[in-house]
Amino acid sequence: MVDIPDPTVLYRVRDSVYAADLLIAAVAELDLFTWLAGHGPVPATELCAGLGLAERPADVLLTYCAALGLVDRDVDADDRIALAELGRLHLVAGSPFDLRAYYGSLVERPAVRELAKVLRTGSPAAWASTGAGGDQDWSGRLDDPAFAERITAAMDARGAFLAPALAAAIRDLPVTALLDVAGSSGVYSAAVLADRAHGRAAVFERPPVDAAARTLLRSRGLADRIEVITGDMFADPFPAGFDAHLYSHVLHDWDAPRVERLMASSFVALAPGGWLIEHDTHVDADKCGPLAVAEYSVLLMHSTPGKCWSVRELAEMAARAGFVDVEHRPTAGDRGVLLARKPAR
Structure with missing residues (x-):
């Protein structure tokens, strides 16, 4: 039998296609990490209310951020979200190593705007960001x-x-x-x-x-x-x-x-x-990973x-x-x- 190379890396490239855009949206559109720095550890429901986020996409965002090590998440304690040191040092206003402007330089990417809208409304965007087919619902297409x-x-x-x-x-x-x-x-x-x-x-x-x-x-x-x-x-x-x-x-x-x-x-x-x-x-x-699955979840949340x-x-x-x-x-x-x-x- 021919030894087939494991194609997992190829699945991950395709499935993670929207993940970076979600982080850009979290940084440049929501300023999520500065907000967390000012409010301390909070339940996910309070975070959603404070930033005007829908529950489903916010859950995907928080899993992704936890998988990246930017927040700590405790689903057994009211799904409490706390800012991790990586997020505090590099994605919070006033830090000497603040990368928000670096991420903000890509805020005009169409998918970033789409994901920001999904985060706020909970409604999916068009499949593959095309807007094709008239019906914006993936299942309808x-x-x-x-x-x-x-x-x-x-x-x-x-x-x-x-x-x-x-x-x-x-x-x-x-x-x-x-x-x-x-x-x-x-x-x-x-x-x-x-x-x-x-x-x-x-x-x-x-x-x-x-x-x-x-x-x-x-x-x-x-x-x-x-x-x-x-x-x-x-x-x-x-x-x-x-x-x-x-x-x-x-x-x-x-x-x-x-x-x-x-x-x-x-x-x-x-x-x-x-x-x-x-x-x-x-x-x-615990909804803190794994990273590859958290990235794929962003695509599903988007579309x-x-x-x-x-x-x-x-x-x-x-x-x-x-x-x-x-x-x-x-x-x-x-x-x-x-x-x-x-x-x-």
């Missing part, structure tokens, strides 16, 4: 077949390396019938079935992504093992007859109410003893209603839906898989 085909191809390319690692991490699960919710090209389903000779899978996708998925599966000779079921995961009941539901890079596109709705739908539709398999980039439970969810947040949502035996396992490329089981009775 999937109604355009050309855009849907491009996004499906992108997700498929990402999965070529990541999918086998996911499959290896869950090889011990007794999965015989897998529902790949919003599974795009079916690349993850295919990897999971690779060493399950008698397993079957279905990709549950909305139009026109369903058509792109059928084309790809047919071209790979997988149409007899992986069917495509057309449906809207938020509007339609989940198909029955599956003992595992897979969400791969799906929940990070959505806000908490919709993530909880999806988990509840899975709990209802899964067979007793069935598994919820959530594969994604996950923020640590979708979601973010990279922390392991703790997802575990709590899964438990509220009724799942038990929640476990997290690392996979590859800064990803991991969160597992949760529906009780057998």
Whole structure:
């Protein structure tokens, strides 16, 4: 077998594309660190109120700043935010080493202005900062077949390396019938079935992504093992007859109410003893890193209603839906898989 070089660095370059612009916005638009220096350690809610920030993007910003070592964050103490020495020395007005003017010289970058608006409104900006397609909502743009085909191809390319690692991490699960919710090209389903000779899978996708998925599966000779079921995961009941539901890079596109709705739908539709398999980039439970995931979360915050969810947040949502035996396992490329089981009775 050919030894494949680890492409994690390439994922990180693409996924971090908006991160520097968020720091510029925090420094040049919000003067966040000078504000913190004047107010002392404060709960995140107080910081949001003081600077006029929406909760979701502020959470992403604070995780990123904590991962950079600019603030200290304690989620177990009212999510208290304190200025760290690196931030105090280099990003606060009056410091002899103040770099705010250096960052301010780039404040005219379009993405900086976009991110400042997202921070204040909580509403995502246009995908890839284009403003194309008329509909500024990322999900709405999937109604355009050309855009849907491009996004499906992108997700498929990402999965070529990541999918086998996911499959290896869950090889011990007794999965015989897998529902790949919003599974795009079916690349993850295919990897999971690779060493399950008698397993079957279905990709549950909305139009026109369903058509792109059928084309790809047919071209790979997988149409007899992986069917495509057309449906809207938020509007339609989940198909029955599956003992595992897979969400791969799906929940990070959505806000908490919709993530909880999806988990509840899975709990209802899964067979007793069935598994919820959530594969994604996950923020640590303390919301202070890792840096690569914090950077990717900025892209998601910019362009979708979601973010990279922390392991703790997802575990709590899964438990509220009724799942038990929640476990997290690392996979590859800064990803991991969160597992949760529906009780057998």
